[in-house]
Amino acid sequence: MSTRTPLMAGNWKMNLNHLEAIAHTQKLAFALADKDYEAVEVAVLPPFTDLRSVQTLVEHDKLKIKYGAQDISAHDGGAYTGEISGPMLAKLKCTYVAVGHSERRQYHHETDEIVNAKVKAAFKHGLTPILCVGEELEVREAGNHVSHTLAQVEGGLKDVPAEQAATAVIAYEPVWAIGTGKVCGAEDAQEVCAAVRGKIAELYSQDVADKVRIQYGGSVKSGNVAEIMAQADIDGALVGGASLDADEFVKIVRFRDQ
Numbered sequence: 001m002s003t004r005t006p007l008m009a010g011n012w013k014m015n016l017n018h019l020e021a022i023a024h025t026q027k028l029a030f031a032l033a034d035k036d037y038e039a040v041e042v043a044v045l046p047p048f049t050d051l052r053s054v055q056t057l058v059e060h061d062k063l064k065i066k067y068g069a070q071d072i073s074a075h076d077g078g079a080y081t082g083e084i085s086g087p088m089l090a091k092l093k094c095t096y097v098a099v100g101h102s103e104r105r106q107y108h109h110e111t112d113e114i115v116n117a118k119v120k121a122a123f124k125h126g127l128t129p130i131l132c133v134g135e136e137l138e139v140r141e142a143g144n145h146v147s148h149t150l151a152q153v154e155g156g157l158k159d160v161p162a163e164q165a166a167t168a169v170i171a172y173e174p175v176w177a178i179g180t181g182k183v184c185g186a187e188d189a190q191e192v193c194a195a196v197r198g199k200i201a202e203l204y205s206q207d208v209a210d211k212v213r214i215q216y217g218g219s220v221k222s223g224n225v226a227e228i229m230a231q232a233d234i235d236g237a238l239v240g241g242a243s244l245d246a247d248e249f250v251k252i253v254r255f256r257d258q
């Protein structure tokens, strides 16, 4: 039986302005009870422009919801127009930061080298990276989904020391299942997540592999979360669309009741 605490993280993507973010976080906080936080770590990943508002609300109301960003610059500061640095996110007391989301890889051409630099930037500033990996449809159809995903894991964690790697979160998100309603079968997701854990054991040790939390992401909803969470190597979900509906996200957090 795993001792890893499940992590349910809502990736809001480019949705909700800072006022909507406050209302949404308040709704979540009102619905969630202490017993939920005892069983599951709950986090939201709002757009950058919402983070200060979410921080203020969380601190003022002493909420147990954690929060983080959807991206981080590889650089600590300087002439990088439009980027947000690790020190800025740390100052906002972010816990998490998503790194290498497939939408960043696809639309912003982030390579494994860039993703690796961002993972290191996160650790450097005390943030926990949620390293996103996963294959496109044609890769899965060619049967290369495991090797493709493991190469992203290895690239993302290159030269990351074991004590940092042990605290990382890895999100396996098959690209073809993101926002499409096509959920990856629970056993298919488990196949890749088990292989990811095996790769961490190979790169570091079994002890590190046993500590790393691996999430599944891709059309997670209250109706499919229980089956996904029943898999031995899946320790949570990175939830996109369904996290924008507070009632639905709360049901996902309460996956054991489904």
Ligand SMILES: O=C[C@H](O)COP(=O)(O)O
Pocket: 011, 101, 173, 177, 178, 179, 180, 181, 217, 218, 219, 220, 238, 239, 240, 241, 242
């Ligand atoms: O980061 C979240 C994923 O991209 C999943 O998004 P989705 O739940 O809308 O499919």
